[in-house]
Amino acid sequence: MTGTADLSAHPLRVAVIIGSTRDGRFGPRVASWFTEQAADSHPDLDLDVIDLAEADLPLTMSGFGRPRxxxxxxxxxxxxxxxxxxxxxxxxxxxxxAALKNAVDWYSAEWRNKPVAFVSYGGLSGGLRAVQHLRQVFIELQAVPIRDSVSFHEYWGQFAEDGSWPRPAEARDRAVRSLLDQLTWMGATLRGGRTTLAASAVRA
Incomplete structure (x- = not known):
């Protein structure tokens, strides 16, 4: 699948969310690698990196009807x-x-009718079990999980100290391009759908 929509006039805005807040976390390095890949292969995307460690969202949820x-x-x-x-x-x-679940639960309409892709890292599983759980959560929020994902198995051996890619990884490079192609196509398609729904609501 390739992104067929013309995004030159209205770039697709993609929020890249770093889901770990743990001290010494590896997430920012993975996010940096991903955004570099995205900028190189899909320069028409407008990338916004959201670090949950900086967002500092509270753990105590507001009551229904109360201000956030x-x-x-x-x-x-x-x-x-x-x-x-x-x-x-x-x-x-x-x-x-848990910090990622907390962030997801604070919002509702913000996720709705938008595609979500996943980049995971872990031990032998590469974080894929976390991704499977996230898919269920986002489906409940009426978001649209992308089928393809990118995973780092035993991530501690995948990156050099400076965060650079230490050895050729053609398969993962292809996976990133495929993920971005799907995300771009679905993002543009759903954006058009949301625009149509909003226009219909105004006419009604």
């Missing part, structure tokens, strides 16, 4: 303005981090 905390409101426009999402996640105990 300031940190939640501050992040909301960046999520609402995104046309697509890429979630960078490790695997903790066969699932994804």
């Amino acid at each position: 905390p300031a940190a939640v409101e501050d992040l909301a426009p960046r999520l609402a303005g995104a046309d697509a999402f890429v979630v960078v996640t490790p695997e903790y105990n066969h699932s994804f981090p």
Whole structure:
């Protein structure tokens, strides 16, 4: 699949979410690698890296009908303005981090009718069990998970100290391009659908 939409006039806005907040985490390095790959192969994308460690979202949820905390409101426009999402996640105990679930649960409409892709890292599984759980959560929120994902198995041996790619990895490079092609096509298609729905609602 290739991205067929002309995005030159209206670039697709893609939020890249770093899902780990743990001290010494590897997530920012993976996110940096991914955004470099995306910028090289799909320069028409407008990338926005959202680090949950910097967002500092509270763990105590507001009651229904009550105002959301300031940190939640501050992040909301960046999520609402995104046309697509890429979630960078490790695997903790066969699932994804609690901080990532907390971030997902604070929002609802911001995810709706938008594609979500996953870049994971872990041990032998490469974080794929975390991705499987995330797919279920995002489907419940009416988001659209992308089939292809990118995973780093035993990630500690995959990167050099400076974050550079230490050896050829043609298969993973192809996987990144495929993921981005799917995300671009689906993002543009769903953006058009959301525009049509909004116009219909105004006419009604």
